[in-house]
Amino acid sequence: MDTTPEHLSESERVARLRLYRSENVGPVAFRQLLARFRTGTVALEALPALAKRGGRRRKLTVCPAAEAERELEALDAAGGWMVHRGEAGFPPLLSMVEDAPPLLSGLGHPHLLTRPAIGIVGARECSLNGRRLAERFGRDLAAAGYAVVSGMAKGIDAAAHAGALEGGTVAVLAGGVDIIYPRENTGLYHDIRERGALVSEMPMGLIGQARHFPRRNRIISGLSLGILVVEARQRSGSLITARLAGEHGREVFALPGSPLDPRARGPNDLIRKGAALVESPEEIITLLRDLPGTYAVEEPGDPFSDGIVAAPEESDLAPARAAITQALSPTPIGVDDLVRHLGLPVPIVVTVLLEMDLAGTVERLPGNRVAALMEGE
Amino acid sequence: MDTTPEHLSESERVARLRLYRSENVGPVAFRQLLARFRTGTVALEALPALAKRGGRRRKLTVCPAAEAERELEALDAAGGWMVHRGEAGFPPLLSMVEDAPPLLSGLGHPHLLTRPAIGIVGARECSLNGRRLAERFGRDLAAAGYAVVSGMAKGIDAAAHAGALEGGTVAVLAGGVDIIYPRENTGLYHDIRERGALVSEMPMGLIGQARHFPRRNRIISGLSLGILVVEARQRSGSLITARLAGEHGREVFALPGSPLDPRARGPNDLIRKGAALVESPEEIITLLRDLPGTYAVEEPGDPFSDGIVAAPEESDLAPARAAITQALSPTPIGVDDLVRHLGLPVPIVVTVLLEMDLAGTVERLPGNRVAALMEGE
Known part of the structure; x- marks a missing residue:
């Protein structure tokens, strides 16, 4: 694999954005298309024919150039940026995830994306103690040099971001980076935009919905060396993020709680299944420091070069x-x-x-x- | 090893009691003396000479026959009983512990000593929630057929006993079985005496002191298939009991708690070190049922037959x-x-x-x- 970051031409960047915004092109299809056709430009041309061979009757909607350019202009007007997988600014740990987004839009400080990161997730309806803990862990982990990643939901997410505002925090949004959701986090949104970073794989203006949360969660996990679960009920989104972290080979940390507190069920169950019980930020820092070097990060360069290239007959x-x-x-x-x-x-x-x-x-x-x-x- | 329970003569029972009540005869020395001399009667005679060879200058105080008989009479008058290691009524799991007491005095129902048992221990200064949990675990484990063992301290111990009163509970006392300590557990003491069992290796009338607690704790652990720690500060007696349980090859269960609660430090730390995190009594029951048959219990019979018998030159x-x-x-x-x-x-x-x-x-x-x-x- 090439070990220098890619320098994509403007037209190739637009082509890749169009490819990812085209109908039915998810992250895995994108990866396979790039592996096979080498450039977004060529893949884009091949798209309708491939879909037809896959049994498509209606014509596949390919994202028009004008639409992609409008998105880039809006992002630019908002002071934002876009980074493609393979470029130097793309988060290296996220790049290792099989269904990593091929691009991220962002507002705020892009350098936070390449910092070692820890995700903090938990219940929306958290306790006051949970909020205090999330804020403290956010603050101390950010002060120790980690980017604190979360999903800007209310409750634990918001508290973790708030605690980490000064040290460095990254909010991964389910909708476009210009969409403030939930409304009660408006102040926090502006704070993160100014002092942290907001990122999303979705286009500007898209309103995030519940069905987008799992995709958002995989980015939170993909960005992070480990995920800390603060309070979470059973069968909650936070546990999905923790499971993804396990699948991504990342660490899972959990704050224990009383068996009498239903919000402790999630973390307690994670501990039962092997997550590290932690009571202080220092423990996480120590555990991450003592990890064997399994996080040797993929070097920048063409991340699509190791796929299937030759098309079968x-x-x-x-x-x-x-x-x-x-x-x-x-x-x-x-x-x-x-x-x-x-x-x-x-x-x-x-x-x-x-x-x-x-x-x-x-x-x-x-x-x-x-x-x-x-x-x- | 002999597999039938021993039938000790009255004079041998008195001799063994005298031996254990003699100066410097701890459980390990007792075991070695029995292994070497086969009977308490012979060991008792050998005692002063052995001590002298070990460097003793003052004469060793051997417990007089009259004193042992007074103890047995007092126990009898209180409606109590004494069971010796090797007899059918001696708790089989306790018998497997290296420094098991060679005898136990008891009040109440002796059959509870041969039931599969679970110890519940924890903080004296417990929270109301901790008390509720201890009571619930005590009740449900006793209802499932386990004898619930604890130390009759205030707080968690008392709550566990109270919960298990109906199903079956065993209080291990640091002092004599006739000594009510602490005073606030007077009602509980009488309840256990009537419906459960009170045991001690100490003579009637002896007032338990802090230095006796570790010996009491080893009996709690020795009696139990596993120890559950409910709330415990760091460096507390409950953690010593849990450590003994580990050394005795028994299970250790811990109820997790919030990092903000100092009484959760103990259980959380045990979980970190490998104790099973549990949130419900059913989990303990399931975990114990699924254990491999490592608790194949020592058959009754002469438990002193496998020691060093021949005296060196x-x-x-x-x-x-x-x-x-x-x-x-x-x-x-x-x-x-x-x-x-x-x-x-x-x-x-x-x-x-x-x-x-x-x-x-x-x-x-x-x-x-x-x-x-x-x-x-």
């Missing part, structure tokens, strides 16, 4: 397409399992899934899993 | 005595380390240490360690 793809279509169901299955089950070569399966993904007939799920999307969905 | 002992005396200091050392360091046969070292123990020139410490006692101590 159509004569190989046609029978595979039928077998894969039959094998898939709405119940998610691992791509590895699919490969094993069908006994087909990996590049064939990956190519067919990419085409179906673009066609909107399969859905990508975390953990390299896929599911069939039923007609009309 | 005095010609071997004399030089060993000098070497051991020189090697020991007030800083505790493991008997195994001592054996390794000196390169002497185990029976020689054990015999010399037994004599020194009886002479009052060495002190036995938990974990099979010994320390020199300086003159005048």
Whole structure:
């Protein structure tokens, strides 16, 4: 792999933005398209044909150049910036995540994205004690040189950001970076914009919705060496972030609490499953310092160079397409399992899934899993 | 080993009681004396000579027969009972502990001593929530068929006993079984006497003191399949009981708590060190049920038959005595380390240490360690 950061031309940056804003292009499809076509410009041209081969009947909506340029102008007018995966300013740990966003829009201080980071997440309806703890951990971890990452939700998230404002904090938003949500965090939003950083993979103006939260959570986890869960009920978003952190090979820290407090269920359960019980910020700092060097970060350079490059022959793809279509169901299955089950070569399966993904007939799920999307969905 | 319970004659029971009530005869010395001399009667006779060989100048005070008989009469008058290690009614798990008491006095229901047991310990100055939890765990574990063991201290201990009164509870006292301590537990004492069991290795009338607490704690741990710590500050007696449980190969359970609560420090720290985090009694029940059969309990029968029986020759002992005396200091050392360091046969070292123990020139410490006692101590 190339070890120098990429210098993308303006036209390639626009092409990549258009590619990511095109219908059915998720982070995994984006990665595979770049691996195969090398540039956004070429991938963009290939897009409609690929979708058609994946079973698409309606024409795939490719993001028009004018729309991408409008987004970049609006971002620029707001004093914001965009950083692409492979560029020097892209967060190196996030780049290692399989479904990392290929680009991030941001407001505020971009240098915070390349600082070692710790995520702090927890309940919206937190206790006063939980809030105090989140603020203290935010403050002390930021003072120790870590960027404190969270999702700017109310409750624990907001407290962690507030505590870390001075030392350095990064808010990952589910909507566009110009959209303040929730409204009660308006003051905090402006504080972070001035002293920290706000980032999102979504276009300016997009209003974040509940279905965007898991995508936001994977960025929080992807940015972070470890995730601290402060208060969380069972089956809450914070636990999903913690699970993602585990899947991303990151540390999971949890603040314990009384069995009588339902908000302690989440962290207690994480501890039971192997998360590190912590009572003070110093413990996290010590635990991270004592980690073996497993976080040797991917060097900047072309991050798309190690994918599948050669396109398989159509004569190989046609029978595979039928077998894969039959094998898939709405119940998610691992791509590895699919490969094993069908006994087909990996590049064939990956190519067919990419085409179906673009066609909107399969859905990508975390953990390299896929599911069939039923007609009309 | 003999697998039928022992039937001790009345005179042997009195001899064993006298032996254990004699000066400098601790549980380890008692065990070694029985292993060597087979009966309390013979060991009792040998006692003064052994102490003298260990460097004793004043004559060792052997418990007079009349004193032992007075103790048994008082116990009998109170409606109590005494059970010796090796007898069918002696708690089987306790029998497996190296420094198990060779006998227990008791009031109440002796059958509770042979039930599978769980210890619940914690802070005297507990929170109301801690008290509620201890009571609930006590009640539910006792209802599930476990004897709930504790130390009848105020706070967590008292709450655990109170919760388990109906199902079955065992209070281990630091003083004699007839001594109510602390006074505020007078009602609880009478309740346990009536519906549970009160036990002690100490003679009737002895007022327990702080220095007796560690000995009491080892009995709580020794009786129990596992120890649950509810609330405990750092460096508290409850943590000593938990440490003993670890040394005894028993389970350690801990109820987590907020980092803001100093009474959670103890349990949280235990969890950090590997104790099982639990939030409900059901979890303990499940964890104990799923244990591999490591608690195959020592069958009743002569528990003293596997010790050192043959007495070494005095010609071997004399030089060993000098070497051991020189090697020991007030800083505790493991008997195994001592054996390794000196390169002497185990029976020689054990015999010399037994004599020194009886002479009052060495002190036995938990974990099979010994320390020199300086003159005048």
